[in-house]
Amino acid sequence: QADVFTYDPGFTSTAACESAITYIDGDLGELLYRGYPIEQLAEKSSHVEVCYLLMYGELPTAAQLSDFTQRITRHTMVHEQMHNFFRGFRRDSHPMATMVGVVGAMSAFYHDSLDINDPWHREVASIRMIAKLPTIAAMAYKYSIGQPFVYPKNALSYAGNFLNMCFAVPTEEYVVSPVLEKAMDRIMMLHADHEQNASTSTVRLAGSSGANPFACIAAGIACLWGPAHGGANQACLEMLRQIGSVERIPEFIARAKDKNDPFRLMGFGHRVYKNFDPRARVMKESADEVLGLLGIENNETLQVAKELEKIALEDEYFVSKKLYPNVDFYSGIILEAMGFPTSMFTPIFAISRTIGWISQWKEMISDPAGKIGRPRQLYIGPEKRDYVDLRNR
Ligand code: SDX
Numbered sequence: 001q002a003d004v005f006t007y008d009p010g011f012t013s014t015a016a017c018e019s020a021i022t023y024i025d026g027d028l029g030e031l032l033y034r035g036y037p038i039e040q041l042a043e044k045s046s047h048v049e050v051c052y053l054l055m056y057g058e059l060p061t062a063a064q065l066s067d068f069t070q071r072i073t074r075h076t077m078v079h080e081q082m083h084n085f086f087r088g089f090r091r092d093s094h095p096m097a098t099m100v101g102v103v104g105a106m107s108a109f110y111h112d113s114l115d116i117n118d119p120w121h122r123e124v125a126s127i128r129m130i131a132k133l134p135t136i137a138a139m140a141y142k143y144s145i146g147q148p149f150v151y152p153k154n155a156l157s158y159a160g161n162f163l164n165m166c167f168a169v170p171t172e173e174y175v176v177s178p179v180l181e182k183a184m185d186r187i188m189m190l191h192a193d194h195e196q197n198a199s200t201s202t203v204r205l206a207g208s209s210g211a212n213p214f215a216c217i218a219a220g221i222a223c224l225w226g227p228a229h230g231g232a233n234q235a236c237l238e239m240l241r242q243i244g245s246v247e248r249i250p251e252f253i254a255r256a257k258d259k260n261d262p263f264r265l266m267g268f269g270h271r272v273y274k275n276f277d278p279r280a281r282v283m284k285e286s287a288d289e290v291l292g293l294l295g296i297e298n299n300e301t302l303q304v305a306k307e308l309e310k311i312a313l314e315d316e317y318f319v320s321k322k323l324y325p326n327v328d329f330y331s332g333i334i335l336e337a338m339g340f341p342t343s344m345f346t347p348i349f350a351i352s353r354t355i356g357w358i359s360q361w362k363e364m365i366s367d368p369a370g371k372i373g374r375p376r377q378l379y380i381g382p383e384k385r386d387y388v389d390l391r392n393r
Pocket residue numbers: 191193194196197198227228229230232256257263264265266267268269270271272321323326327328
């Protein structure tokens with residue numbers, strides 16, 4: 001009887017799958033990675049250590065962390081022939097378009113040598129993805145601005161290496177700022193996983209057919225691009241710029257409430273959190289830290305964001321709808337302050353979420369109970385009927 005889908009007007013959704021990776025309590029505003037609160041990890045851990053935790057289920061020992069870091073570091077270069085894929089794109093292509101294409105193309109380079117039914121091959125594919133996605137995102141950025149690709153540097157940290165690949169140029173030394181490196185590492189940690197969100201469900205669904213992991217991650221990147229999902233960080237910063245000043249906030253608050261106006265406050269609301277997104281709190285602290293360091297704490301965009309958050313949290317409409325700032329509300333402000341264009345915000349979300357996609361894919365492949373398989377539907381179309389000849393229509 002498991003197949004019978006009984007439509008419940010209250011639509012109490014049935015669980016799509018079992019997972020032991022991430023837990024969210026939307027009412028409490030709680031997010032746990034393998035049981036550890038995101039606030040503690042953001043303060044004490046690192047993105048690479050969180051990658052280990054999400055993938056293997058436990059915090060690593062010093063030796064395990066060192067070995068894991070080394071395996072990732074030594075796979076950060078992409079096959080030299082992959083450079084050619086970028087040249088097939090227009091220079092002004094959105095970096096997410098390039099990433100979908102190039103990550104999908106990884107199937108042609110690495111998939112044939114892998115058997116996803118072999119646990120060791122799954123491990124190899126996972127390490128390659130974690131290692132190479134930042135390189136591909138940085139190459140997409142460099143290509144879009146007409147600068148030469150920058151190779152990974154094994155002496156740098158995971159976050160520092162990404163900043164270097166994005167901002168270094170052959171003509172002068174680029175020094176990675178420790179504050180920006182820490183802020184980037186924290187952004188990556190905060191975006192690492194988020195249970196069965198749209199892009200993770202896409203990766204699981206693609207993986208449940210036995211498709212190769214590179215193609216599954218490319219599908220996840222495509223889904224993340226949407227403005228209601230990972231594209232919200234870019235849409236949110238563009239919205240803050242459109243508002244432009246604290247004085248214009250009431251105009252946009254009114255539009256967000258107007259059912260006839262498609263405008264929504266980007267960076268607000270969440271499918272699960274009906275309380276503060278815990279990641280937004282940490283992100284807000286980082287925004288103050290980074291902009292303070294850069295001496296731009298009076299940045300107009302940050303002032304508009306803080307005032308908009310304050311007004312929205314006191315406004316009866318948003319309180320009644322339980323609309324709070326989400327992870328995307330402050331991340332764009334930090335990334336812009338670091339020097340990234342808005343087009344790079346979602347690619348940075350994608351490289352951060354790679355570990356979540358990979359961990360959930362591995363969990364699903366190795367545990368039949370984790371397979372989403374084929375979602376059922378409720379048919380609401382016409383009753384069965386006979387064909388009508390053209391002359392009788
Ligand atoms: C991410 O799933 C994940 O975990 C995703 C994510 C992750 O880490 O993977 O957390 C990342 O995608 C965060 C969300 C980023 N998206 C945005 O910031 C875009 C703006 N937000 C909305 O599009 C919306 O809030 C959603 C899509 C995020 C959530 O939609 P829901 O839960 O289905 O809520 P809804 O659309 O049904 O809205 C409920 C009510 C509606 O009013 P009524 O129809 O009940 O009268 O709230 C209103 C909506 O009109 N509403 C908003 C609003 N979001 C919801 N009104 C104004 N501005 C908004 N942002």
